[in-house]
Every structure is written in C-alpha cells, then in structure tokens.
Amino acid sequence: MMFTDVVTSEKSWLPLHSAPMTIPSHTPSSNRPFFQQEWRSFLLAIGFFTRIPVPDLPDFQEQELNLAAKYFPLVGIMVGAFAALVYMLASTVLPQDIAVLLSMVATLLLTGAFHEDGLTDAVDGLGGGWEKEQVLHIMQDSRIGSYGAVSIIMALLLKFTALTHFSPLLVPAVLVAGHSVSRFCAVLVMATQRYVKYAGKAKPLATVMPLTHLGIAAVPGLLPLLWLESSWYLGLLPVVAVWVWFSLVIKKRIGGYTGDCLGAMQQLTEIAFYLGVLACVAI
Template sequence: MKQEFRLFFTALMFFTRIPCARWAGSSEDDLNRASRYFPLVGVIVGLVAALVYLAAKLVFPQEVAVLASIAATLWLTGAFHEDGLADAADGLGGGWEKEQVLTIMQDSRLGSYGALAMIMALLTKFQTLAHLTPAMIPAILIAGHAFSRFCAVLVISTQQYVRSNGKAKPLATRLSKGGLAVAAVGGLAPLALLSPNLLWALVPVSLVWLWFSRMLKRRLGGYTGDCLGAMQQLCELAFYLGVLGAMGVAV
C-alpha cells in the first residue's frame, strides 16, 4: 500500500504543480508505473475546478465562475495538456511525413494550427460549461477530467510510443492488467456522480477516441506525449459537449 501511495504522488508531482513529499518517485520506472494513477490525478484536478467554480459562483455570474474554474485548472496543470494539443495540432496539421510531423511537434514555437486549436478548445470548453445546469457542473467537471485522462491511458495501452526520447517516454511501457484496472477505476468511478441519462456523453467521447487513435496509428504509427495531451483535451471537450447534448434531449 505504501508503494501505491508513492506511485500516486509520483503521478501527482508529474502532472500537476501540487507540492509532493520528497519520497515521491522520479525514476523512469516509477513514472511508468504511476501512469495508472493518471485518471485519479484527473479527479483531483476536477475537484479543484469544482471548488473554484462553487466559490466563484457565490459572488460572480455563471460565466465568470466557469472562467475562474478553467483558469484554475490551467494553473494547476501548467497547461500541460493544452500545450500537447497545440503541438499535436501543429504537427499533424502542418506535416505530411511521419518525421516531419514529429519534428514540428518538437518545435517550441507555436504555429497557426496550434494557436487555433488551443483557442477553439478553450472557447468551446467555456461556452459548453457556461450553458450547463449550474448545480450539475461540479460533478461534470470531476467526471470529465477523470474520464478524459483514462482515455489517454488507453492510448498508452493500445499503441506504441514513437520517439526514442521525450516527455512521455517514462510512460511509454504498456500497463499491466492490474495497472489498467486501477486506471479504469479512477476514470470510470466518477461517472457515478452523474444521472444515468448523461452517460450518453460517452458516445461522442468514444467516437473522438476512435477517430484520433486511428489518425495517430495511420500518421505516426503510435503516439507521443503531445498526442496524449491532445487526446485528453479532445475527450474532455467531447464529454462536456455530450453532456450538454444529453441535457438538451432530456429537456
């Protein structure tokens, strides 16, 4: 159990700015095994987002509270996944051959595809959350952050890492069945916070996951760290849009 706590804090240290104990692991082996707690880190990020939203909603209108919540997650994660989305969009949008795509992804400069992807993602997230029922937003945030990170873990479990090095290299080894089960619990359990009709949101998430996974397989033969960040962002957006659509159908 102590070892599992250590791995959880390793994941928390890697994916957020939350200070962690010195005994949290930082070796490549620790980071590899800690990927099973990626969805649980999403629960923490979603919980922070929910608390910020609730606090801001006491004083400000819905739109401002949503904006404060998004800003909190950007700060908490260091825009880690948004950066991955931007880099992946630049590479996949501007490159043709595999090596060209990978080279563009490694470029620290932000290109037009990346800028547009990040702007559209943030605007869509803001608009979608702002139109959801206020009382349901905290649970939706927690479930969305957790489940979208489980979607990224599924990429690790089903595809090969295509770089010889990189920021996701320590996570590149596929999870064991036990590790995948832990990740599944962290990613799926928060869905119990939602009413059953909102689980229709899993349909667009599944379609987005299949589409982007197929693109990565076809264009790159696998994934990079930027691709994991992009998958998390795309699935989070698909989840919020799916929830909004399910609410509309229910009405």
Template sequence: MLSCLCREWRYLLLAVGFFTRIPVPVFEDFQEQELNHSAKYFPLVGILVGAAGAAMLVVAGWIFPANVAVLLSMATTIYMTGAFHEDGLADSADGLGGGWDRERILTIMQDSRLGTYGALALFLVLFAKFQLLSALPAQSLAYVLIAAHALSRLCAVYMMATLSYVKAAGKAKPLASKVRAGDLTVATLFGLLPLVLVYWSVASNSVNVRDYVLLTLSWLVSVGFAGYWWRRKIRHWLGGYTGDCLGAAQQITELAFYLGVLAYFGFINLLNSL
C-alpha cells in the same frame, strides 16, 4: 502489506508530481521506469484537478456571475497542470497540421514555438469548453467537471495501453511501457467512479431508466467517437503516440464529454416538449 501501500503511495505522488504543479516530496532514488507504474493513478490525478476546478466554480459562483465562475474554474485547472495538456494539444495540432510525413510531424511537434494550427486549436478548444460549461445546468456542473477530468485521462491511459510510443526520447518516454491489465483495471475504476456524481445530480430531476440510458449513450458515443477518431489519426500518421498526443487526447475527450452531457439535456428538453 505496509511496503505495498508505501510503494503505491509513492507511485501516486509521482503521478501527481508529473502531471500537476502540486508540491510532492523529492525521491532521491527515483527511477524513470517508476512512472509507468503510476499510469493507474492518472484518472485519480484528474479527479484532484477536476475537484479543484469545481471548488473554484462553487466559491466564485457566490461572488461573480456564472460565466466568470466558469472562466476562473478553467484557469484553476490550467494553472494546476501548468497547461501540460494544452501544450500537447497545440504541439499536436501544429505537427499534424503542418507536417506531411512522420518525421516532419515529429520535428514540428518538438519545436517549442506556437504555430498557426496550434493557436487555432487552443483557441477553439478553450472557447468551446467555456461555451459548453456555461450552457450546462448549474446543479450538475461541478460534478461534470470532476468526471470529465477523470474520464479524459482514462482515455489517454487506454491509448497508452493500445498503441506504441514512437519517439526515442521525450517527456512521455518513461510512460512508454505497455500498461498492465491490473493497472488498467484500477485506472478504469478511478476514471469511471466520478460518473456516479453526475448521475446523482441528474437524479434530482426525477428521471427514469430511459433518461439514465440516454445520458449514458450521450457521453459514451461522444467520448468514444472523439477518442476513436484521435487514436486512428495518430496511428495513421505516426504509428503510435507521443506525450503531446496524450495531452491532446485528454483535451479532446474532455471537450467531447461536456458536449455529450449537454446533448443529453438537449434531448431531454426535446422529448419533454413532444
């Protein structure tokens, strides 16, 4: 039992060290294959990143205007991950925007230079995040942040579980084995658990069952559509995923979650005005 707990703790630390800048112990006997066993903890890493962003949002909100607090919160999450996922988004946009076949797309993705498509994608996604977060109700914003970072990483895990890695080598190669059913279950638990906080924050407005159903449909349709669209696109052009594609998946579905939750509040205001 103790050895099992130590092993899982090791897998968690490996996930934290791989996806964030948080210092973790150096394992002298580390093997790349171990990262595949860490996949179950990717949404938990999202909870940590989202919680850091939420903490900055709350603390900065005591001093600065709300929009400045949102900006500092975004900067915190980007710093914690070293822009890991944003880099994947930019590389994916450059590859799919400038390539005309699989090999050309992969070649462009490997280029460290930022192209027009990547710059546009980064600007539009970051600007959209800022606008959506600034528009969300203050009482739910911190919880939405945590849930979005966890759920978006869960979406990336599902893409790993349902697609194949398409490169002979790369930053996601150690993660390329199929995710086991048990690991997928654990990842799903961590990915969905923070949603409880979102529903709890919404409950302060005396909502009924109809509102909970509407909230669920709003984020589920938004995230589901975005995740399906991205999965279909990379499967069509690449036949599977790369590390950059997973980073882009996280960014796209995180943005989609904010859009879905904001749509819920818009629907509620519309229904209450009728």
C-alpha cells in the same frame, strides 16, 4: 508531453516541484514494499501532472513514471474537484460565466497548462507535417504554430461555452467527471498503442501497460459518472467517437502515440464529454 517524454525533454517537470531527485543505476522499484511503491507512484503522478508540491523521493528512477500512469485519472478527479470548488465559491458572488472562466483558470494554473501544451504541439505536428519524422520533429519544437494557436483557442472556447450552458448545480459534477474520463481516455491510448519518439532523440522508456494497471485506472476514471443521470451516459458516445478517430489518426500518421498525443487526447475527449452530456441534458 507525458511520462516517457521526461527522458529528453527541455520541459522537465522536476524543477517545478522539488529539489532534483537522484537517479541511481541500482535499487529497482520492485525491491520496495508494495504499498510504499504505490504511494510513490501516486505522488509521482501528482508531481508530474500538476504543480502541487510533492516530497522529494530518494532513489528516484525514470521507470517509475510508467508505474504512475495508472493514477492519471485519479489526478484528474483532484483537478476536477479543484475546478468545481473554485466554481462553487465564485458562483456565490459572481455570474455563472465568470465562475466557469475562473474554474478554467484554476485548472490551468494547477496543471501548468500541461495538456493544453500537448494539444497545441500535436495539432501543429499533425497539421504541418507530412512524413512521420517531420510530424514528430514539429511536435518537438517548443514554438507554437498557426494550427496549434487555432486549436487551443477553439478548445478553450468550446469548454467555456459548453460549461456555461449547464445548470449551475450540475457544473461541479460535470467538471469532475470530464477531467477523470478524459484522462482515462489518455491511459487507454497507452494501453492500446506503442510509444514513438523522434529518431534524433534518446531511446524512450518501455510503455507497455499491464491490464491490472488499466483496471486500476478505470475505477477513478469512470467512478464520477455515477454522479450523473444514467440517461446521460449516451453523452459518452461522442467521447468514444473522438477517441477512436484520434487513435486512428495518430496510428496512421506516426505509428503510435507521443506524450503530446496523450495531452491532445485528454483535451479532445474532455470537450467531447461536455458536449455529449450537454446534448443529453437538452433532450
């Protein structure tokens, strides 16, 4: 579930962070000064993708959530930095595997398992449905099925195992880069495919992402890679492979993406990044 799902979802994010925002039928965001609107968009990205409290934003409009998409990778840096901080503090007194596990728990608490939820819903839908509407209907179901249960167990296990095999000093940089790169991969899906919604629900918001927004997202999405050895950039090949594969799957099965598909893409490419870099380090 991502930006566009907030229109009809029973898992609305607003009550988690602040008092309900008023949604008027006027005052378009374009009337606000540029820097004021960008600051609002950044706060919306924080409030939507994490459980960090944000100030109440008057005259909130749902369309602003689409403007906030470009800050998705920047929020990823924040989440990764928090995980790295927890890891570094825990590793001073605890074994590395326990420190890694605590860093993972920290990200789950910080994000409310937002993307993990998307992964389980997407896998349940794609695994249990045949026709497009059936796939989308299963994704809308808040209950978790066998496909989703297996996927989340394997995803968490792969993350934990991969991170424990890195050098202790390398883990913080890998965490930050993994969270930022994987969220940029989700933004790339928004820029290359159309949003689809179950026919029985309300009409979704427009989700066409301008190239300028994609460029803004690319900066924080890729910048943490500079902390890694350039020879390890080959570790991005699995990320590209997973991105292409899953993009083709959702394109073929449902004709585009849903918010759950974006969450699944983030999780899958994060795991691919850890495994790819780990393979480079081992060479």
